[in-house]
Amino acid sequence: MAKLKPEQVKHIAILANLPLTEKEEIGFADQLSKIVDYFDELSKVDTSSVAPTFSPVDLQNVLRQDSTEPSLTQEEALRNAPKVDNGMFVVEKVKHG
Amino acid sequence: MDELTKLTLAETLKDLKDKKFSEEELCSAYVSRAAKLNPRLNAFISLCEPYKGILAGIKDVFNTKDIKTTAGSKVLENYVPPFDSTVISRLDQHNISVLGKTNCDEFAMGSSGENSAYGATKNPWNLDKVPGGSSSGSAAAVAADMCVFSLGTDTGGSIRQPASLCGVVGLKPTYGRVSRYGVIAMASSLDCPGPVTKSVGDARTVLGWIARSDGKDSNVAYHKKDLNGSRADLHGLKVGLPSEYFAKGLDHGVKVAVEKAIKQLEDLGCSVVDITLPHTEYAVAAYYILMASEVSSNLARYDGIRFGGGRELFGPEAKRRIMLGTFALSVGYWDDYFAKAAKVRTLIKLDFEKAFEKCDVIAGPVSPTVAWNLGEKIDDPLKMYLSDIYTVPSSLAGIPGLSVPCGFVQGLPVGLQILGKHFDEETILAVGEAFEQSTNWHLEKPAINF
Numbered sequence: 001m002a003k004l005k006p007e008q009v010k011h012i013a014i015l016a017n018l019p020l021t022e023k024e025e026i027g028f029a030d031q032l033s034k035i036v037d038y039f040d041e042l043s044k045v046d047t048s049s050v051a052p053t054f055s056p057v058d059l060q061n062v063l064r065q066d067s068t069e070p071s072l073t074q075e076e077a078l079r080n081a082p083k084v085d086n087g088m089f090v091v092e093k094v095k096h097g
Numbered sequence: 098m099d100e101l102t103k104l105t106l107a108e109t110l111k112d113l114k115d116k117k118f119s120e121e122e123l124c125s126a127y128v129s130r131a132a133k134l135n136p137r138l139n140a141f142i143s144l145c146e147p148y149k150g151i152l153a154g155i156k157d158v159f160n161t162k163d164i165k166t167t168a169g170s171k172v173l174e175n176y177v178p179p180f181d182s183t184v185i186s187r188l189d190q191h192n193i194s195v196l197g198k199t200n201c202d203e204f205a206m207g208s209s210g211e212n213s214a215y216g217a218t219k220n221p222w223n224l225d226k227v228p229g230g231s232s233s234g235s236a237a238a239v240a241a242d243m244c245v246f247s248l249g250t251d252t253g254g255s256i257r258q259p260a261s262l263c264g265v266v267g268l269k270p271t272y273g274r275v276s277r278y279g280v281i282a283m284a285s286s287l288d289c290p291g292p293v294t295k296s297v298g299d300a301r302t303v304l305g306w307i308a309r310s311d312g313k314d315s316n317v318a319y320h321k322k323d324l325n326g327s328r329a330d331l332h333g334l335k336v337g338l339p340s341e342y343f344a345k346g347l348d349h350g351v352k353v354a355v356e357k358a359i360k361q362l363e364d365l366g367c368s369v370v371d372i373t374l375p376h377t378e379y380a381v382a383a384y385y386i387l388m389a390s391e392v393s394s395n396l397a398r399y400d401g402i403r404f405g406g407g408r409e410l411f412g413p414e415a416k417r418r419i420m421l422g423t424f425a426l427s428v429g430y431w432d433d434y435f436a437k438a439a440k441v442r443t444l445i446k447l448d449f450e451k452a453f454e455k456c457d458v459i460a461g462p463v464s465p466t467v468a469w470n471l472g473e474k475i476d477d478p479l480k481m482y483l484s485d486i487y488t489v490p491s492s493l494a495g496i497p498g499l500s501v502p503c504g505f506v507q508g509l510p511v512g513l514q515i516l517g518k519h520f521d522e523e524t525i526l527a528v529g530e531a532f533e534q535s536t537n538w539h540l541e542k543p544a545i546n547f
Binding site for chain 1: 382383397
């Protein structure tokens with residue numbers, strides 16, 4: 001793995017929706033490169049005939065009746081929202097320009 | 098009043114029943130001790146003043162109705178949940194009240210407690226040392242007798258390692274034993290809520306209270322084994338010693354303490370067998386790829402719209418892991434990192450399956466060293482990650498693990514780790530309890546004179 005460049009860090013930050021300062025971008029380029037270098041140790045392991053594990057326990061479908069039951073009130077659901085309008089969450093503008 | 102706060106949960110329940118003291122006296126003893134010690138230890142982010150029930154410290158990643166829940170993050174600085182986690186409702190049914198929300202690394206990400214946005218917790222045995230992490234406050238509060246027991250979460254060692262570094266008992270249950278409903282998610286294929294206690298018996302009691310399906314976490318829908326009483330006699334029980342857990346990197350003093358503990362297990366009737374977990378050296382890399390990937394996905398929910406503040410409020414470690422995970426999942430790197438790590442996880446799981454053909458439990462150290470100095474590793478994330486070497490393999494395999502106090506090195510506690518088969522908490526608890534009852538390490542208390 002080549003060293004992560006600040007432009008790459010900038011791109012990952014956009015994918016992650018993470019606002020980074022220029023100083024953070026430079027810092028992360030160095031730190032993340034070192035960590036990713038360490039991750040490359042895994043290339044030494046032969047996994048050509050190994051299936052991946054995504055959960056440590058055997059999963060089974062769990063089914064239940066699709067019935068309604070009491071839940072949060074509108075007031076409770078909205079009480080932690082920074083911006084509320086007329087009983088609704090206010091979201092960021094999606095379309096810019 | 099400080100006598101009351103020394104009692105274990107079992108002793109407290111018995112004395113309450115025998116009317117040796119009242120619930121009000123008990124509450125008042127803990128409320129005043131916690132308030133007195135917290136300014137120095139910083140074990141709690143918020144303290145309540147309950148006047149009834151038995152008081153527990155709850156890691157600040159558990160949603161508690163009408164009690165601020167920050168996950169150690171500025172993002173959730175003003176978040177007051179409108180609901181309780183399943184485990185909190187379960188504890189309430191057993192007359193357990195929330196004394197306060199314990200300090201932790203931000204979103205449970207860290208091995209030292211130093212990633213909390215509310216300042217690091219201090220180790221009660223030595224205020225210049227880290228308490229371990231990420232359930233830092235949960236372990237420190239139990240060690241300092243600020244609560245009868247506490248709840249933590251263990252994703253890659255976050256219950257066992259701080260329990261080891263603070264000299265208390267910590268139990269990571271099998272993945273899927275305890276519901277994660279209402280627990281602020283870190284890495285969903287790894288997160289396990291569990292107890293931090295003053296005795297192994299207490300850990301069994303609390304696990305019995307909080308385990309079981311709630312219909313809200315599909316992984317807890319079925320159990321292969323129920324929790325049903327303890328095994329009294331260790332004769333014939335085989336303890337596996339993985340050579341990889343005693344190799345280079347293990348502090349000499351810790352090694353001596355753990356080997357002495359294993360000798361004690363032999364004296365109690367166990368036989369020792371040598372085993373090997375050959376993929377251990379790849380576990381930290383595989384764990385940090387998979388965990389960070391799941392973190393980047395779970396922490397995507399913090400958008401500052403429904404609750405919480407903006408994403409600029411994440412601290413450095415949270416940002417670092419979101420970045421690593423986004424990288425490992427991104428186009429062009431998915432196969433080399435995320436998929437590769439998931440395959441290595443299979444090999445690590447198989448290592449344990451093969452080992453458990455030869456033994457009933459696996460024993461070794463929890464942490465390669467005792468508690469280190471505050472600030473010592475914070476600028477070197479990779480060095481910090483590598484300190485998780487003995488806890489992340491079992492987390493990847495989803496098996497249960499227990500940390501039991503087994504000695505001291507230069508006045509700092511050492512923990513013995515006992516790992517078991519899937520859903521076989523009973524056997525590790527039996528081994529841990531027999532060890533504990535035949536030694537006095539669990540009776541040692543930090544000299545708190547401030």
